[in-house]
Each structure stands twice: as C-alpha cells, then as structure tokens.
Amino acid sequence: MGMLDGKTGIVFGVANKRSIAWAIAQRLANEGMRLAFTYQGERLKENVAELTSAMAGSILLPCDVTNDAEIDAVYAAVGQEFGKLDALLHSVAFAPKEDLENDFVKTSRDGFKLAHDISAYSLVALTRGAMPLFEKAGGGSVLALTYYGAEKAVEGYNLMGVAKASLEASVRYLAANLGPQNIRVNAISAGPVNTLAARGIKGFTGMLKHHAERAPLRRNVELEEIGSAGLFLLSGMSSAITGEIMFVDCGYNVIGL
Numbered sequence: 001m002g003m004l005d006g007k008t009g010i011v012f013g014v015a016n017k018r019s020i021a022w023a024i025a026q027r028l029a030n031e032g033m034r035l036a037f038t039y040q041g042e043r044l045k046e047n048v049a050e051l052t053s054a055m056a057g058s059i060l061l062p063c064d065v066t067n068d069a070e071i072d073a074v075y076a077a078v079g080q081e082f083g084k085l086d087a088l089l090h091s092v093a094f095a096p097k098e099d100l101e102n103d104f105v106k107t108s109r110d111g112f113k114l115a116h117d118i119s120a121y122s123l124v125a126l127t128r129g130a131m132p133l134f135e136k137a138g139g140g141s142v143l144a145l146t147y148y149g150a151e152k153a154v155e156g157y158n159l160m161g162v163a164k165a166s167l168e169a170s171v172r173y174l175a176a177n178l179g180p181q182n183i184r185v186n187a188i189s190a191g192p193v194n195t196l197a198a199r200g201i202k203g204f205t206g207m208l209k210h211h212a213e214r215a216p217l218r219r220n221v222e223l224e225e226i227g228s229a230g231l232f233l234l235s236g237m238s239s240a241i242t243g244e245i246m247f248v249d250c251g252y253n254v255i256g257l
C-alpha cells in the first residue's frame with residue numbers, strides 16, 4: 001500500500017532522467033500516485049515517453065506553457081482520464097541565453113517578458129487550469145521549483161533571478177487566494193543540481209563547487225533529496241503548510257560569512 005494510492009497528479013517539466021521533475025515524479029509514483037506528464041514540442045517527446053512508459057497508468061500530453069490552448073487541452077484530457085487532480089508539479093523555467101550571459105543591465109525587453117511568461121506566469125495559468133479538477137478532489141497541492149538567486153544577487157543567474165522572485169511572490173499570492181478552496185501552493189528552493197536547464201547558467205560548475213564548500217553539510221543536494229522534499233510538499237504530510245518557500249540546499253542559505 002502506498003501513501004498516495006488513489007491520488008492523481010500532473011507533472012510539467014520532465015526533459016530527461018536528470019530533471020528535478022523526474023526525481024519528484026518517481027517518489028510520487030512509488031507511493032501510488034497516478035501521473036500525467038507533459039512535454040514541450042516533439043523534440044522532447046521521445047525522451048519523456050521512454051522514461052514514463054514504464055510508469056503504470058501514466059499519460060503523456062504536449063504542452064508549451066506559453067500556449068493557453070495547449071493548457072486547456074491538457075486539463076481536458078486529464079479530466080477525461082483521471083476525473084480529478086490532487087497534485088500539480090511546476091518544474092519549468094527558461095530565459096534566453098544572451099540575457100543570462102550579458103551584464104544584467106543589458107537585459108532585453110523581449111527576453112524579460114519571455115522569462116517571466118515561462119518561468120513565473122505559467123504557475124498562475126497552470127494552477128488556474130487545474131482548479132476544476134482540484135475541486136473534484138476536495139482540494140489540491142501545487143509545488144514550484146525556485147532558487148536562492150530570487151532573494152540575493154547571484155553572479156550569472158541574472159534575469160532568471162528576477163523571474164524566480166516573481167515566481168516566489170506568485171506562490172504566496174496563489175496560496176493566499178486559493179487556501180479557502182483547500183488548495184496549497186509551495187515552492188522548493190533547491191541548491192544547484194547539474195541538469196539541462198542548469199547548464200544555461202554561466203559558471204555553473206563553479207557555483208556547484210562554491211555551494212559544496214560553503215554549505216553547512218559541506219556537499220551539494222542530491223536529486224533524490226529534492227524528490228523526498230517534493231513528496232512531502234505534494235502529499236498530505238504537509239497539510240498545514242502553504243505559501244512556503246522551503247530550502248533544500250544543504251543549509252547554504254543560512255550562511256552569512
């Protein structure tokens with residue numbers, strides 16, 4: 001018997017087996033949650049299909065989170081298959097490479113808009129889309145992924161830090177707005193992990209080394225550990241927690257000097 005038997009969830013943001021979304025999804029599925037996965041564009045379909053095909057009862061749907069029609073189609077399909085939703089994992093982010101690499105002051109208007117659309121506004125749109133299915137489940141739990149660069153200026157994180165600040169504020173406003181419907185909204189602020197998205201950050205290898213040297217636990221976080229924290233926040237174990245940004249970073253964020 002799994003702790004999440006009979007529960008259903010949707011996962012946005014699996015690109016490959018190193019994705020944070022995949023680490024969390026595996027923990028959810030191991031506890032019995034039935035999952036829907038989305039992929040962005042045909043390029044990634046094969047990868048994600050290969051991973052998810054072994055997961056009993058899972059479904060796979062296309063969704064570019066900037067496209068409202070695709071979001072509607074995803075929830076229509078999930079509604080038909082699952083009939084309700086208990087959990088939503090948002091593990092999606094993007095900023096144009098030149099805007100990440102340039103001096104922050106040179107950030108383009110279009111890059112700023114796109115980064116905020118994909119990395120922050122999508123949480124609002126995806127949560128709104130899930131609401132009718134959450135209602136059928138008597139409530140829901142939403143989880144997003146963020147990084148310390150939302151709070152402090154981190155070299156190389158630039159535009160993504162500003163988009164993450166918007167994402168974190170959106171977590172709090174959604175939590176305040178949707179709490180009366182028993183919908184909880186939280187985020188994990190993860191320490192650096194070597195993924196596809198992380199490779200877009202200039203100096204990422206140095207960032208990993210620095211975190212491991214300075215963090216109280218003197219190491220970097222493992223994907224499995226983010227998976228465990230995700231399971232906690234998306235399950236009833238965290239039933240009184242909402243609007244929270246929970247650090248899963250080996251303690252790095254508590255260090256001043």
Ligand code: NAP
Binds near residue numbers: 020040064196
């Ligand atoms: P990842 O495996 O590359 O996942 C990022 C996902 O976002 C990919 O599946 C990507 O698909 C998707 N995405 C981008 N634009 C999209 C769009 N328009 N529509 C739908 N999906 C889109 O990297 P990850 O590190 O696991 O990232 C997951 C989350 O964790 C992100 O929010 C990231 O900022 C956050 N995070 C990461 C770290 C870290 O160190 N890795 C630390 C803290 C927080 P495509 O590949 O097709 O673009």
